[in-house]
Amino acid sequence: MKNKKICPKCGGNEIYFVGGDSGAYGAGNNIPLSSVGRAWNNIPVDRYVCGNCGYSEEWIDHKYLTQLKNSKIAHKR
Numbered sequence: 001m002k003n004k005k006i007c008p009k010c011g012g013n014e015i016y017f018v019g020g021d022s023g024a025y026g027a028g029n030n031i032p033l034s035s036v037g038r039a040w041n042n043i044p045v046d047r048y049v050c051g052n053c054g055y056s057e058e059w060i061d062h063k064y065l066t067q068l069k070n071s072k073i074a075h076k077r
Helices: 062-069
Strands: 015-018 030-036 039-044 046-050 056-059
Touching: 030 062, 039 062
Parallel strands: none
Antiparallel strands: 015 046, 030 039, 046 056
């Protein structure tokens, strides 16, 4: 959905983007890596939603992948 702008489930092309964000106390669509005092270190997770069937996908921007890979919370499977 992110790249082709077509839903893989229903073939619809009404795709909506919801950007990842980080609110107070780490709230929002993100992956919390750590907190130092009141400052949170979060990776935003973007969502792509099909306006036809409701299917959604979550994506992390490439600029955050190294940070995630080097974190203590991510484990390779």
